[in-house]
Amino acid sequence: MKQRNLLTRQTVAEMVEPSSAEYVELGERSSPKLDKYQKVSIIPLVFLIFYEVSGGPFGVEDSVQAAGPLLALLGFLLVPFIWSIPEALITAELGTMLPENGGYVVWVSSALGPYWGFQQGWMKWLSGVIDNALYPVLFLDYLKSAIPALEGGLPRTIAVLVLTLALTYMSYRGLTIVGWVAILLGVFSLLPFIFMGIVAIPKLKPSRWLMVELGNIDWGLYLNTLFWNLNYWDSISTLAGEVENPSKTLPKALFYAVILVVFGYFFPLLIGTGAIPLDRQLWTDGYFSDIGKMLGGVWLLTWIQAAAALSNMGMFLAEMSSDSFQLEGMACRGMLPELFAKRSRYGTPQVGILFSATGVLLLSWLSFQEIVAAENFLYCFGMIMEFIAFVKLRIDRPAESRPFKIPVGTAGAILMCIPPTLLILVVLAFASLKVMVISMVAVIIGLVVEPCLRYSEKNRWFRFSMNADLHDFHSAYH
Numbered sequence: 001m002k003q004r005n006l007l008t009r010q011t012v013a014e015m016v017e018p019s020s021a022e023y024v025e026l027g028e029r030s031s032p033k034l035d036k037y038q039k040v041s042i043i044p045l046v047f048l049i050f051y052e053v054s055g056g057p058f059g060v061e062d063s064v065q066a067a068g069p070l071l072a073l074l075g076f077l078l079v080p081f082i083w084s085i086p087e088a089l090i091t092a093e094l095g096t097m098l099p100e101n102g103g104y105v106v107w108v109s110s111a112l113g114p115y116w117g118f119q120q121g122w123m124k125w126l127s128g129v130i131d132n133a134l135y136p137v138l139f140l141d142y143l144k145s146a147i148p149a150l151e152g153g154l155p156r157t158i159a160v161l162v163l164t165l166a167l168t169y170m171s172y173r174g175l176t177i178v179g180w181v182a183i184l185l186g187v188f189s190l191l192p193f194i195f196m197g198i199v200a201i202p203k204l205k206p207s208r209w210l211m212v213e214l215g216n217i218d219w220g221l222y223l224n225t226l227f228w229n230l231n232y233w234d235s236i237s238t239l240a241g242e243v244e245n246p247s248k249t250l251p252k253a254l255f256y257a258v259i260l261v262v263f264g265y266f267f268p269l270l271i272g273t274g275a276i277p278l279d280r281q282l283w284t285d286g287y288f289s290d291i292g293k294m295l296g297g298v299w300l301l302t303w304i305q306a307a308a309a310l311s312n313m314g315m316f317l318a319e320m321s322s323d324s325f326q327l328e329g330m331a332c333r334g335m336l337p338e339l340f341a342k343r344s345r346y347g348t349p350q351v352g353i354l355f356s357a358t359g360v361l362l363l364s365w366l367s368f369q370e371i372v373a374a375e376n377f378l379y380c381f382g383m384i385m386e387f388i389a390f391v392k393l394r395i396d397r398p399a400e401s402r403p404f405k406i407p408v409g410t411a412g413a414i415l416m417c418i419p420p421t422l423l424i425l426v427v428l429a430f431a432s433l434k435v436m437v438i439s440m441v442a443v444i445i446g447l448v449v450e451p452c453l454r455y456s457e458k459n460r461w462f463r464f465s466m467n468a469d470l471h472d473f474h475s476a477y478h
Helices: 009-016 042-053 061-097 104-112 114-132 134-143 153-172 175-203 206-210 219-230 233-242 246-275 287-296 298-332 350-363 368-396 410-429 433-458
Strands: none
Touching: 042 175, 042 233, 042 246, 042 298, 061 206, 061 219, 061 233, 061 246, 061 368, 061 410, 104 114, 104 233, 104 298, 104 368, 114 134, 114 298, 114 350, 114 368, 114 433, 134 153, 134 298, 153 175, 153 298, 153 350, 175 246, 175 287, 175 298, 206 246, 219 368, 219 410, 233 246, 233 298, 246 287, 287 298, 298 350, 368 410, 368 433
Protein backbone atom coordinates (compact mmCIF):
# COMPACT_ATOMS: atom_id res chain seq x y z
CA MET A 1 0.00 0.00 0.00
CA LYS A 2 2.87 2.32 -0.35
CA GLN A 3 5.39 3.16 -3.01
CA ARG A 4 9.10 2.70 -2.31
CA ASN A 5 9.51 6.40 -1.56
CA LEU A 6 7.22 6.06 1.46
CA LEU A 7 10.04 4.59 3.49
CA THR A 8 13.28 6.38 4.21
CA ARG A 9 16.32 4.84 2.61
CA GLN A 10 17.61 3.83 5.99
CA THR A 11 14.38 2.05 6.93
CA VAL A 12 14.27 0.27 3.58
CA ALA A 13 17.77 -0.99 4.11
CA GLU A 14 16.86 -2.16 7.60
CA MET A 15 13.83 -4.08 6.34
CA VAL A 16 15.77 -5.79 3.58
CA GLU A 17 18.80 -6.71 5.66
CA PRO A 18 19.00 -7.62 9.38
CA SER A 19 20.47 -4.77 11.36
CA SER A 20 23.75 -5.83 12.90
CA ALA A 21 25.83 -8.88 13.67
CA GLU A 22 24.98 -8.94 17.34
CA TYR A 23 21.33 -9.66 16.55
CA VAL A 24 21.52 -13.14 15.13
CA GLU A 25 21.32 -15.76 17.83
CA LEU A 26 17.62 -16.00 18.68
CA GLY A 27 16.32 -15.47 15.15
CA GLU A 28 18.32 -18.43 13.82
CA ARG A 29 17.11 -20.89 16.42
CA SER A 30 14.15 -23.17 15.79
CA SER A 31 12.45 -25.91 17.68
CA PRO A 32 13.81 -29.36 16.84
CA LYS A 33 10.26 -30.68 17.00
CA LEU A 34 9.24 -28.33 14.18
CA ASP A 35 12.16 -29.02 11.85
CA LYS A 36 10.41 -32.06 10.34
CA TYR A 37 7.66 -29.82 8.90
CA GLN A 38 8.24 -27.98 5.63
CA LYS A 39 8.89 -24.28 6.19
CA VAL A 40 7.31 -21.37 4.34
CA SER A 41 9.66 -19.48 2.00
CA ILE A 42 9.57 -15.76 1.18
CA ILE A 43 7.27 -15.67 -1.87
CA PRO A 44 4.40 -17.65 -0.29
CA LEU A 45 4.92 -15.62 2.88
CA VAL A 46 4.52 -12.33 0.98
CA PHE A 47 1.19 -13.47 -0.42
CA LEU A 48 0.04 -14.85 2.93
CA ILE A 49 0.65 -11.37 4.39
CA PHE A 50 -1.09 -9.84 1.37
CA TYR A 51 -4.18 -11.91 2.10
CA GLU A 52 -3.99 -11.34 5.85
CA VAL A 53 -4.13 -7.59 5.21
CA SER A 54 -5.78 -6.99 1.86
CA GLY A 55 -6.59 -9.55 -0.83
CA GLY A 56 -6.98 -6.79 -3.41
CA PRO A 57 -9.06 -3.60 -3.72
CA PHE A 58 -12.38 -5.32 -3.06
CA GLY A 59 -13.99 -3.44 -0.19
CA VAL A 60 -12.29 -0.05 -0.62
CA GLU A 61 -15.15 1.37 -2.71
CA ASP A 62 -16.91 2.68 0.41
CA SER A 63 -14.05 5.14 0.99
CA VAL A 64 -15.06 7.02 -2.18
CA GLN A 65 -18.73 6.98 -1.20
CA ALA A 66 -17.86 8.28 2.26
CA ALA A 67 -15.41 11.05 1.37
CA GLY A 68 -14.94 11.41 -2.39
CA PRO A 69 -11.94 10.64 -4.66
CA LEU A 70 -9.36 13.01 -3.18
CA LEU A 71 -9.69 11.89 0.43
CA ALA A 72 -9.96 8.24 -0.61
CA LEU A 73 -6.69 8.45 -2.56
CA LEU A 74 -4.94 10.45 0.16
CA GLY A 75 -6.19 8.02 2.80
CA PHE A 76 -4.66 4.99 1.11
CA LEU A 77 -1.41 6.87 0.57
CA LEU A 78 -0.99 8.55 3.97
CA VAL A 79 -2.57 6.15 6.47
CA PRO A 80 0.12 3.53 5.71
CA PHE A 81 2.61 5.99 7.24
CA ILE A 82 0.46 6.32 10.36
CA TRP A 83 -0.55 2.68 10.70
CA SER A 84 0.73 0.09 8.24
CA ILE A 85 4.46 0.90 8.28
CA PRO A 86 4.73 1.18 12.11
CA GLU A 87 2.76 -2.05 12.57
CA ALA A 88 4.84 -3.88 9.96
CA LEU A 89 8.10 -2.65 11.51
CA ILE A 90 7.04 -3.69 15.02
CA THR A 91 5.99 -7.09 13.67
CA ALA A 92 9.37 -7.50 11.98
CA GLU A 93 11.28 -6.63 15.17
CA LEU A 94 9.27 -8.65 17.67
CA GLY A 95 8.59 -11.48 15.23
CA THR A 96 12.33 -12.04 14.73
CA MET A 97 13.09 -11.48 18.41
CA LEU A 98 10.64 -14.29 19.27
CA PRO A 99 10.26 -16.41 16.10
CA GLU A 100 7.63 -18.81 17.36
CA ASN A 101 3.96 -19.55 16.79
CA GLY A 102 1.70 -17.40 18.89
CA GLY A 103 3.33 -14.15 17.78
CA TYR A 104 1.80 -11.16 19.53
CA VAL A 105 0.56 -13.39 22.37
CA VAL A 106 4.16 -14.19 23.23
CA TRP A 107 5.19 -10.53 22.92
CA VAL A 108 2.55 -9.37 25.40
CA SER A 109 3.25 -12.30 27.73
CA SER A 110 6.94 -11.42 27.72
CA ALA A 111 6.27 -7.79 28.58
CA LEU A 112 3.13 -7.83 30.73
CA GLY A 113 2.83 -11.41 31.99
CA PRO A 114 0.84 -14.47 30.92
CA TYR A 115 -2.54 -13.23 32.11
CA TRP A 116 -2.46 -10.28 29.71
CA GLY A 117 -0.88 -12.47 27.06
CA PHE A 118 -3.97 -14.67 27.23
CA GLN A 119 -6.26 -11.62 26.95
CA GLN A 120 -4.31 -10.54 23.89
CA GLY A 121 -4.72 -14.00 22.38
CA TRP A 122 -8.44 -14.09 23.14
CA MET A 123 -9.19 -10.67 21.62
CA LYS A 124 -7.04 -11.14 18.53
CA TRP A 125 -8.30 -14.69 17.91
CA LEU A 126 -11.92 -13.59 18.27
CA SER A 127 -11.26 -10.61 16.00
CA GLY A 128 -9.74 -12.95 13.41
CA VAL A 129 -12.64 -15.39 13.59
CA ILE A 130 -15.14 -12.54 13.21
CA ASP A 131 -13.16 -11.34 10.20
CA ASN A 132 -13.13 -14.82 8.69
CA ALA A 133 -16.89 -15.12 9.01
CA LEU A 134 -17.12 -12.49 6.25
CA TYR A 135 -15.42 -14.37 3.47
CA PRO A 136 -17.75 -17.30 2.70
CA VAL A 137 -20.65 -14.83 2.76
CA LEU A 138 -18.89 -12.36 0.44
CA PHE A 139 -17.89 -15.19 -1.88
CA LEU A 140 -21.55 -16.17 -2.29
CA ASP A 141 -22.56 -12.52 -2.77
CA TYR A 142 -20.46 -12.45 -5.94
CA LEU A 143 -22.12 -15.65 -7.20
CA LYS A 144 -25.75 -14.86 -6.42
CA SER A 145 -26.16 -12.80 -9.63
CA ALA A 146 -25.38 -15.95 -11.62
CA ILE A 147 -27.12 -18.32 -9.17
CA PRO A 148 -30.13 -16.45 -7.68
CA ALA A 149 -30.91 -19.33 -5.30
CA LEU A 150 -27.82 -18.36 -3.27
CA GLU A 151 -29.36 -15.03 -2.30
CA GLY A 152 -30.99 -16.41 0.83
CA GLY A 153 -32.80 -19.23 2.57
CA LEU A 154 -31.72 -22.83 2.97
CA PRO A 155 -29.59 -22.99 -0.23
CA ARG A 156 -27.46 -20.09 0.99
CA THR A 157 -27.06 -21.61 4.45
CA ILE A 158 -25.97 -24.93 2.95
CA ALA A 159 -23.58 -23.14 0.57
CA VAL A 160 -21.94 -21.24 3.46
CA LEU A 161 -21.51 -24.49 5.38
CA VAL A 162 -20.08 -26.42 2.41
CA LEU A 163 -17.71 -23.60 1.42
CA THR A 164 -16.45 -23.15 4.99
CA LEU A 165 -15.81 -26.89 5.37
CA ALA A 166 -14.03 -27.09 1.99
CA LEU A 167 -11.71 -24.18 2.80
CA THR A 168 -11.12 -25.52 6.30
CA TYR A 169 -10.03 -28.84 4.83
CA MET A 170 -7.59 -27.03 2.54
CA SER A 171 -6.12 -25.29 5.62
CA TYR A 172 -5.83 -28.67 7.30
CA ARG A 173 -3.82 -30.09 4.40
CA GLY A 174 -0.82 -27.87 5.11
CA LEU A 175 0.53 -24.33 5.28
CA THR A 176 2.75 -24.85 2.23
CA ILE A 177 -0.29 -25.62 0.09
CA VAL A 178 -2.08 -22.57 1.50
CA GLY A 179 0.94 -20.37 0.66
CA TRP A 180 1.15 -21.45 -2.98
CA VAL A 181 -2.62 -21.22 -3.41
CA ALA A 182 -2.33 -17.65 -2.07
CA ILE A 183 0.24 -16.85 -4.79
CA LEU A 184 -2.01 -18.11 -7.59
CA LEU A 185 -5.07 -16.35 -6.20
CA GLY A 186 -3.11 -13.13 -5.63
CA VAL A 187 -1.85 -12.95 -9.20
CA PHE A 188 -5.30 -13.78 -10.57
CA SER A 189 -6.91 -11.10 -8.34
CA LEU A 190 -4.55 -8.26 -9.30
CA LEU A 191 -4.13 -8.86 -13.04
CA PRO A 192 -7.58 -7.60 -14.11
CA PHE A 193 -6.81 -4.21 -12.58
CA ILE A 194 -3.60 -3.99 -14.59
CA PHE A 195 -5.65 -4.57 -17.75
CA MET A 196 -8.25 -2.09 -16.53
CA GLY A 197 -5.53 0.52 -16.10
CA ILE A 198 -4.25 -0.05 -19.64
CA VAL A 199 -7.66 0.31 -21.32
CA ALA A 200 -8.54 3.32 -19.13
CA ILE A 201 -5.56 5.49 -20.12
CA PRO A 202 -7.39 7.40 -22.91
CA LYS A 203 -10.31 8.16 -20.56
CA LEU A 204 -8.36 9.44 -17.54
CA LYS A 205 -9.13 12.98 -16.39
CA PRO A 206 -6.81 14.07 -13.53
CA SER A 207 -9.26 16.77 -12.43
CA ARG A 208 -11.58 14.02 -11.15
CA TRP A 209 -8.99 12.98 -8.58
CA LEU A 210 -9.24 16.39 -6.86
CA MET A 211 -12.97 16.28 -6.18
CA VAL A 212 -13.92 16.66 -2.51
CA GLU A 213 -17.00 17.82 -0.58
CA LEU A 214 -15.85 18.74 2.91
CA GLY A 215 -19.41 19.29 4.05
CA ASN A 216 -20.55 15.85 2.92
CA ILE A 217 -18.21 13.31 4.53
CA ASP A 218 -19.19 10.22 6.50
CA TRP A 219 -16.13 10.11 8.76
CA GLY A 220 -17.17 6.92 10.54
CA LEU A 221 -17.52 4.93 7.31
CA TYR A 222 -14.37 6.52 5.88
CA LEU A 223 -12.15 5.71 8.87
CA ASN A 224 -13.56 2.21 9.36
CA THR A 225 -12.99 1.41 5.68
CA LEU A 226 -9.39 2.66 5.79
CA PHE A 227 -8.62 0.91 9.07
CA TRP A 228 -10.21 -2.40 8.10
CA ASN A 229 -8.31 -2.50 4.81
CA LEU A 230 -4.95 -1.51 6.31
CA ASN A 231 -4.63 -3.58 9.48
CA TYR A 232 -3.65 -7.15 10.44
CA TRP A 233 0.05 -6.81 9.54
CA ASP A 234 0.87 -8.50 12.84
CA SER A 235 -1.21 -11.62 12.04
CA ILE A 236 1.68 -13.26 10.20
CA SER A 237 3.64 -13.30 13.48
CA THR A 238 1.51 -16.22 14.71
CA LEU A 239 3.16 -18.31 11.95
CA ALA A 240 6.74 -17.23 12.70
CA GLY A 241 7.67 -20.74 13.84
CA GLU A 242 6.72 -22.07 10.40
CA VAL A 243 8.88 -19.58 8.45
CA GLU A 244 12.14 -20.57 6.80
CA ASN A 245 14.96 -18.54 8.40
CA PRO A 246 12.58 -16.01 10.01
CA SER A 247 15.32 -13.53 10.99
CA LYS A 248 15.81 -12.66 7.32
CA THR A 249 12.64 -13.88 5.62
CA LEU A 250 10.04 -12.17 7.84
CA PRO A 251 11.31 -8.56 7.53
CA LYS A 252 11.80 -8.89 3.76
CA ALA A 253 8.36 -10.43 3.27
CA LEU A 254 6.72 -7.63 5.29
CA PHE A 255 8.53 -4.99 3.24
CA TYR A 256 7.49 -6.45 -0.10
CA ALA A 257 3.95 -7.07 1.13
CA VAL A 258 3.54 -3.42 2.17
CA ILE A 259 4.44 -2.34 -1.37
CA LEU A 260 2.11 -4.94 -2.91
CA VAL A 261 -0.83 -3.99 -0.68
CA VAL A 262 -0.42 -0.23 -1.26
CA PHE A 263 -0.25 -0.74 -5.00
CA GLY A 264 -3.20 -3.13 -4.92
CA TYR A 265 -5.37 -0.45 -3.30
CA PHE A 266 -4.12 2.83 -4.77
CA PHE A 267 -3.82 1.88 -8.46
CA PRO A 268 -7.42 0.61 -8.92
CA LEU A 269 -8.76 3.64 -7.01
CA LEU A 270 -6.69 5.94 -9.21
CA ILE A 271 -8.04 4.31 -12.39
CA GLY A 272 -11.64 4.01 -11.21
CA THR A 273 -11.99 7.59 -9.97
CA GLY A 274 -10.07 9.10 -12.90
CA ALA A 275 -11.74 7.28 -15.79
CA ILE A 276 -15.42 7.33 -14.73
CA PRO A 277 -17.62 10.37 -13.93
CA LEU A 278 -18.20 10.52 -10.18
CA ASP A 279 -21.42 9.29 -8.61
CA ARG A 280 -20.57 8.68 -4.99
CA GLN A 281 -23.71 6.67 -4.27
CA LEU A 282 -22.60 4.01 -6.75
CA TRP A 283 -19.30 3.43 -4.93
CA THR A 284 -20.27 0.43 -2.84
CA ASP A 285 -18.94 -3.13 -2.60
CA GLY A 286 -18.66 -4.63 -6.08
CA TYR A 287 -18.54 -1.32 -7.99
CA PHE A 288 -15.14 -2.15 -9.48
CA SER A 289 -16.80 -4.86 -11.56
CA ASP A 290 -19.19 -2.23 -12.98
CA ILE A 291 -16.24 0.01 -13.77
CA GLY A 292 -14.56 -2.93 -15.48
CA LYS A 293 -17.63 -3.41 -17.69
CA MET A 294 -17.72 0.28 -18.61
CA LEU A 295 -14.04 0.32 -19.50
CA GLY A 296 -13.39 -3.13 -20.93
CA GLY A 297 -16.68 -4.88 -21.49
CA VAL A 298 -18.36 -7.97 -20.09
CA TRP A 299 -15.16 -10.05 -20.16
CA LEU A 300 -13.42 -7.65 -17.73
CA LEU A 301 -16.49 -7.50 -15.49
CA THR A 302 -16.53 -11.31 -15.33
CA TRP A 303 -12.81 -11.45 -14.55
CA ILE A 304 -13.09 -8.89 -11.74
CA GLN A 305 -16.08 -10.69 -10.24
CA ALA A 306 -14.22 -14.01 -10.35
CA ALA A 307 -11.13 -12.36 -8.84
CA ALA A 308 -13.22 -10.85 -6.05
CA ALA A 309 -14.86 -14.18 -5.26
CA LEU A 310 -11.56 -16.08 -5.23
CA SER A 311 -9.90 -13.31 -3.21
CA ASN A 312 -12.29 -14.12 -0.38
CA MET A 313 -11.07 -17.71 -0.50
CA GLY A 314 -7.46 -16.52 -0.17
CA MET A 315 -8.30 -14.30 2.79
CA PHE A 316 -10.15 -17.13 4.50
CA LEU A 317 -7.19 -19.50 4.11
CA ALA A 318 -4.66 -16.97 5.38
CA GLU A 319 -6.80 -15.97 8.36
CA MET A 320 -7.61 -19.57 9.25
CA SER A 321 -3.91 -20.45 9.23
CA SER A 322 -3.05 -17.46 11.41
CA ASP A 323 -5.83 -18.13 13.93
CA SER A 324 -5.15 -21.86 14.28
CA PHE A 325 -1.38 -21.50 14.64
CA GLN A 326 -1.96 -18.80 17.25
CA LEU A 327 -3.89 -21.31 19.34
CA GLU A 328 -1.11 -23.87 18.80
CA GLY A 329 1.47 -21.34 19.98
CA MET A 330 -0.58 -20.51 23.07
CA ALA A 331 -0.86 -24.22 23.91
CA CYS A 332 2.92 -24.61 23.59
CA ARG A 333 3.24 -21.81 26.16
CA GLY A 334 0.83 -23.53 28.55
CA MET A 335 -1.95 -20.99 28.08
CA LEU A 336 -4.35 -23.49 26.49
CA PRO A 337 -4.79 -27.24 27.00
CA GLU A 338 -2.14 -29.42 25.41
CA LEU A 339 -4.56 -30.83 22.84
CA PHE A 340 -4.41 -27.49 20.97
CA ALA A 341 -0.71 -28.15 20.33
CA LYS A 342 -1.30 -31.50 18.62
CA ARG A 343 -0.52 -31.51 14.90
CA SER A 344 -1.89 -33.50 12.01
CA ARG A 345 0.37 -35.51 9.70
CA TYR A 346 0.43 -32.42 7.48
CA GLY A 347 1.93 -30.32 10.29
CA THR A 348 -1.23 -28.30 10.91
CA PRO A 349 -2.88 -27.72 14.31
CA GLN A 350 -6.01 -29.77 13.79
CA VAL A 351 -7.81 -28.80 17.00
CA GLY A 352 -7.06 -25.11 16.42
CA ILE A 353 -8.44 -25.34 12.87
CA LEU A 354 -11.59 -27.12 14.07
CA PHE A 355 -12.08 -24.60 16.88
CA SER A 356 -11.61 -21.60 14.55
CA ALA A 357 -13.90 -23.06 11.87
CA THR A 358 -16.64 -23.57 14.46
CA GLY A 359 -16.36 -19.92 15.47
CA VAL A 360 -16.65 -18.86 11.82
CA LEU A 361 -19.86 -20.84 11.35
CA LEU A 362 -21.39 -19.46 14.55
CA LEU A 363 -20.67 -15.85 13.55
CA SER A 364 -21.58 -16.04 9.85
CA TRP A 365 -25.09 -14.65 10.56
CA LEU A 366 -23.79 -11.16 11.43
CA SER A 367 -24.14 -8.33 8.90
CA PHE A 368 -21.11 -6.96 7.04
CA GLN A 369 -21.05 -3.58 8.82
CA GLU A 370 -21.51 -5.19 12.25
CA ILE A 371 -18.66 -7.60 11.55
CA VAL A 372 -16.27 -4.85 10.44
CA ALA A 373 -17.09 -2.56 13.36
CA ALA A 374 -16.91 -5.29 16.06
CA GLU A 375 -13.73 -6.71 14.57
CA ASN A 376 -12.09 -3.26 14.50
CA PHE A 377 -13.10 -2.60 18.11
CA LEU A 378 -11.54 -5.81 19.45
CA TYR A 379 -8.50 -5.43 17.21
CA CYS A 380 -7.87 -1.93 18.59
CA PHE A 381 -7.66 -3.22 22.17
CA GLY A 382 -5.17 -5.86 21.10
CA MET A 383 -3.01 -3.36 19.21
CA ILE A 384 -2.77 -1.05 22.22
CA MET A 385 -1.30 -3.94 24.24
CA GLU A 386 1.13 -4.70 21.41
CA PHE A 387 2.42 -1.12 21.41
CA ILE A 388 2.85 -1.24 25.18
CA ALA A 389 4.70 -4.57 24.90
CA PHE A 390 6.97 -3.22 22.14
CA VAL A 391 8.03 -0.21 24.21
CA LYS A 392 8.32 -2.17 27.47
CA LEU A 393 10.55 -4.84 25.90
CA ARG A 394 12.76 -2.07 24.51
CA ILE A 395 13.10 -0.64 28.04
CA ASP A 396 13.33 -3.90 30.02
CA ARG A 397 15.40 -6.00 27.58
CA PRO A 398 17.53 -3.61 25.52
CA ALA A 399 20.31 -6.17 25.00
CA GLU A 400 18.03 -9.03 23.93
CA SER A 401 18.83 -10.52 20.53
CA ARG A 402 16.85 -8.77 17.77
CA PRO A 403 17.78 -10.05 14.28
CA PHE A 404 15.86 -7.08 12.88
CA LYS A 405 15.73 -3.88 14.90
CA ILE A 406 13.91 -0.66 14.02
CA PRO A 407 16.65 2.01 13.83
CA VAL A 408 15.25 4.19 16.64
CA GLY A 409 15.98 4.40 20.34
CA THR A 410 13.51 4.08 23.19
CA ALA A 411 12.21 7.62 22.74
CA GLY A 412 11.80 6.99 19.02
CA ALA A 413 9.92 3.75 19.75
CA ILE A 414 7.48 5.65 21.97
CA LEU A 415 7.00 8.43 19.40
CA MET A 416 6.43 5.86 16.64
CA CYS A 417 3.51 4.38 18.59
CA ILE A 418 1.73 7.68 19.22
CA PRO A 419 0.16 8.29 15.74
CA PRO A 420 -1.31 4.76 15.40
CA THR A 421 -2.59 4.94 18.98
CA LEU A 422 -4.37 8.22 18.20
CA LEU A 423 -5.90 6.57 15.12
CA ILE A 424 -7.11 3.71 17.32
CA LEU A 425 -8.80 6.16 19.69
CA VAL A 426 -10.54 7.89 16.78
CA VAL A 427 -11.79 4.56 15.39
CA LEU A 428 -13.07 3.54 18.83
CA ALA A 429 -14.83 6.88 19.23
CA PHE A 430 -16.83 6.30 16.04
CA ALA A 431 -18.07 2.87 17.15
CA SER A 432 -21.82 2.52 17.76
CA LEU A 433 -23.23 1.74 21.20
CA LYS A 434 -24.29 -1.73 20.02
CA VAL A 435 -20.76 -2.54 18.83
CA MET A 436 -19.26 -1.19 22.07
CA VAL A 437 -21.56 -3.36 24.20
CA ILE A 438 -20.91 -6.52 22.16
CA SER A 439 -17.15 -5.92 22.18
CA MET A 440 -17.01 -5.21 25.92
CA VAL A 441 -18.97 -8.40 26.62
CA ALA A 442 -16.40 -10.28 24.53
CA VAL A 443 -13.55 -8.69 26.53
CA ILE A 444 -15.21 -9.62 29.85
CA ILE A 445 -15.57 -13.22 28.67
CA GLY A 446 -11.79 -13.35 28.15
CA LEU A 447 -11.16 -11.97 31.63
CA VAL A 448 -13.28 -14.82 33.06
CA VAL A 449 -12.09 -17.66 30.81
CA GLU A 450 -8.43 -17.34 31.80
CA PRO A 451 -8.88 -18.05 35.55
CA CYS A 452 -11.32 -20.83 34.62
CA LEU A 453 -8.58 -22.48 32.56
CA ARG A 454 -6.14 -22.17 35.46
CA TYR A 455 -8.75 -23.74 37.74
CA SER A 456 -9.22 -26.63 35.30
CA GLU A 457 -5.45 -27.09 35.20
CA LYS A 458 -5.26 -27.17 38.99
CA ASN A 459 -7.98 -29.82 39.10
CA ARG A 460 -6.39 -31.73 36.20
CA TRP A 461 -9.48 -31.55 34.01
CA PHE A 462 -7.18 -30.76 31.09
CA ARG A 463 -3.49 -31.34 30.56
CA PHE A 464 -1.31 -28.24 30.16
CA SER A 465 2.40 -28.22 29.34
CA MET A 466 5.19 -25.86 28.33
CA ASN A 467 7.36 -26.65 25.29
CA ALA A 468 10.90 -26.90 26.64
CA ASP A 469 12.39 -25.73 23.33
CA LEU A 470 10.85 -22.25 23.61
CA HIS A 471 12.77 -19.21 24.77
CA ASP A 472 12.02 -18.46 28.41
CA PHE A 473 10.68 -14.96 28.92
CA HIS A 474 8.75 -15.94 32.05
CA SER A 475 5.65 -15.88 29.84
CA ALA A 476 4.44 -19.39 30.57
CA TYR A 477 2.65 -20.83 33.57
CA HIS A 478 4.99 -23.78 34.12
